[in-house]
Amino acid sequence: MWTARNSEGYEAPAALAVDTVLLTARAGDLLVLATQIDDGHRALPGGLVGAGESPEDTARRKLAEKTGVTDVYVEQLAAFANPGRDPRGWIPSIAHLALVPPDTKPRDPDAAWITARGRHRWAFDHRDIVRTALDRVEGKLWWSNVAVGILPASFPLSKARTVYEAIGHTHYDPATFARDLKATGLIEPTGETSAQGPGRPAALYRFTSREPNWGAGRRKRIAT
Amino acid sequence: MWTARNSEGYEAPAALAVDTVLLTARAGDLLVLATQIDDGHRALPGGLVGAGESPEDTARRKLAEKTGVTDVYVEQLAAFANPGRDPRGWIPSIAHLALVPPDTKPRDPDAAWITARGRHRWAFDHRDIVRTALDRVEGKLWWSNVAVGILPASFPLSKARTVYEAIGHTHYDPATFARDLKATGLIEPTGETSAQGPGRPAALYRFTSREPNWGAGRRKRIAT
DNA sequence: GGTCCTTTTGGTCGTTCTGCCTAAAAACAG
DNA sequence: CTGTTTTTAGGCAGAACGACCAAAAGGACC
Secondary structure, eight states: OBOEEETTSOEEOSOOEEEEEEEEEETTEEEEEEEEOTTSOEEOOEEEOOTTOOHHHHHHHHHHHHHOOOSOEEEEEEEEOOTTSSTTBSOOEEEEEEEOOTTOOOSSTTEEEEETTSOOOBOTTHHHHHHHHHHHHHHTTTTSOGGGGTSOSSEEHHHHHHHHHHHHTSOOOHHHHHHHHHHHTSEEEEEEEEOOSSSSOEEEEEESOOSSSOOOOOOOSOOO | OBOEEETTSOEEOSOOEEEEEEEEEETTEEEEEEEEOTTSOEEOOEEEOOTTOOHHHHHHHHHHHHHOOOSOEEEEEEEEOOTTSSTTBSOOEEEEEEEOOTTOOOSSTTEEEEETTSOOOBOTTHHHHHHHHHHHHHHTTTTSOGGGGTSOSSEEHHHHHHHHHHHHTSOOOHHHHHHHHHHTTSEEEEEEEEOOSSSSOEEEEEESOOSSSOOTTOOOSOOO
16 A cells, blocks of 8 residues: 655655546547556546646646647546545545547557446446546536537537537437527637538538637526 | 655655635625635635545534534535645645535634625635635536525525525526426425514425435526 | 439427516514 | 515516428439
8 A cells, every 4th residue: 555644744645646537429429538457447547646747737648648639628527535446545536527539549559439328347436437527528518618629620510419419418400409509609600611421511610719618608498 | 845755756745635615695695714814815724634534524524623513515626736736835635615504603713704706815726716616606506406505404485595696696586586496396395484574474495305416407597 | 404312501380498577465563 | 454574376578499391502323
């Protein structure tokens, strides 16, 4: 068991960790990045916070190491600091939520995208962390621009709809979705259209702002 | 500067702290408990997490020491761990949100109830913590039973309304408020009535559950 | 070109929710 | 008993929502 003691003699955590729930949406499924551990359990990507580093910086640094992406939507989720959560010792973890485009490839050969809502054998308290992340991202889907992390700079409404359906774990009527997403004020048309595949070419949109936690509450009701 | 180093030689936080935003509502005002520091700044009540203790337990223990209340609504807010947040060293803090009835008296003579939305000279990053707490409690006001912490076991709807108005920082029409709060399913009538002062005696209600984080999302729209 | 299929998108319609209002019910003060 | 106060049921217009329809605008195939 790791322990630590500071210069005043008080008990201190052995280290400060960061675990990140990295999500993306592909083909209507919500996926989370997980590494395989020796005993068959899944674990979230994470690492230790260095002195003089903010936990969010640690999360970004570790994500860059493991996937190569740099401009990621990252926000803090919660602290998981119950005693005994880590068998190695007293190591609180600041869990983070991150979202990346679906073409992001893990560098670590042990890491893979798995279904976020599937049943997996998670290590430690990572099941709770994933559950917290899913609740968070689902709850703020229509109240913020979280989907910025997954969608490209310019996208048709149909692509946005598949992402929203994957996150919200539901289905939306295309016409109603278009009307409601435009009504939030979160997006604006780029003026261009995309004509790939059959069907009427779709107008392209972009998010009014790509800053995280933006655009709280233009929508009144909750889509069901 | 406090620092620490664990048995493996890695850098570790000097300690793990807890800061609590303790809120109550009195006479339509939302109040927060703050202690006065030597230099005139206000600080949130807090303390250090002991080994083998969960941060929430630390928050409850410290609140019991400082106010004497035991059965408190407590939930984790977020981790504040930016380097340099505490001039004494690397001390991450798990901020908590707590709510107590308005008759709670601080034991510490340096502690006092001050307006939560007033301008105060907060120490460290406590201004950010208070802001986060206010956003949180306001955001989940109609979606959970947070008000359980402030309201007594049995209450008339008018008392609930003043609490909701203090938290939500707005005014509600009495008839509309009664209709909407009952529609959430969060409360149920006790069958008794209270007749204090002039006016028709009010029916008393209780929360269906006093467990924190209960009753997400029965209400559809957001009250404005 | 013509026909069929696809996807996008503007609009309609009935239902539900919301904010504001009126008025009755039920107490107290004088 | 009359006036005042507070609670509470209900009505009403407007807004929001979910479901649906149909036209627009492209590709695929003959």
